[in-house]
Amino acid sequence: MRYSLLIIPLIFLACGPDETRVDFNQETVTGYQPVYADSSELKISLEAAQEIDVAGKIYSYQNLLLVNEVGKGIHVYDNTNPRKPINKLFVRIPGNQDMAMKNGVLYADNYGDLLALRVLADTVVVLKRVENVMGFNKEFPGANGVYFECVDESKGVVVGWKLTELSQPKCFRP
């Protein structure tokens, strides 16, 4: 009886290495698939004012009020008079969720990257792109010990990872 208590942990230990062995010939296995976007979908641009569809985060800077359109960009309002805010323009930033401003420079996330932007009257200038800071990587999924469909750059830019059933994936992140 006493011995059986010892045997159980040993069995678990013995199973361990087998389960973590990478097998690229499985018919189907749960893993991550890249979500692609083509470069036209990734364009950052200044557009005419648009109505809010799905309101995300907000940011107040001087007389401006910024409203995130979840995953799409930022509505810019002139909020000089909070009784009569004026919808001025829309900055299209695919994958955007958050923002902040300092000395006129707008910081916004663009999927996994951070952008420093300057919004001018008729255009938006990307001053700097800081890659892979938002905890998302274009080369492999965030989780460890997972299979994933290898990235094929001819399909576009990776903008996300979807957990799904994969057939014979050829990539694994230890």
Add this chain to the structure above:
Amino acid sequence: MRKLLAIITLTLLTFSCGDSAGDVTPSGYSNKSTSSTGVGGSTARFNITGNFLYLVNDSELKAIDISNVENPKVASTTNLGIGIETIFGYKNNLFIGGQSGMQIYGINQDGSPSYVSDYSHTTACDPVIANDNFAYVTIRSGLTCTNDFFDVNQLITLDISDITRPYDVDHDQMINPRGLAFFNGDLFVGEGESGLKRFSLANPSNPELIEYYDNIAANDMIALDKTLIITRDEGIFQFGIEEDSLLLYSPLK
């Protein structure tokens, strides 16, 4: 001797710079925007303090040097564990909310963050705001949180007068709490579709519910001097305060 004096003077100067940098923290108790930076809601992942943009992703705190605003550079990365959701800056501390608790990081002279303390609770979502002596955290169970087993919907008051040892002094049962803000001397807490609650902080260790606006749906909010900007699923609504009552100024469309 002169050298020593110079060193002492330099040290003092450095300290006083540090302090004044703390005073201009945008999202502090007064919620005043300064001329150079702005203010976000309590569920923000971005915070600007001094010459740094601090951002949290799901598992890390990144300190990004923006001393040249046009040329941000990653200065440091700190691992926080998974499920990180919000960051709030007050003076020289960063209050980080995640699915397993609140963590406090101090900001060093060079802008790098270092661990100070944490407060753990059952798994739930949690934005946090703070002033000199107290931090207010909301936790909720729900679809977007990972907690399925316990019904935890609370406003928790933490005593942080010793920043290295936060401890809970009050728990208020809530419906589905989300963002929160200090406005007009009171504490406002969004209850999602269930409305907006206003607590008196006359006794800051024991917030007292003084008004429940069940017709004002509220997720997150920003408090300016005289305007409370509220987000809800279908848009943004701004309220003013006149004779101590909330007055709808404008919906944003």
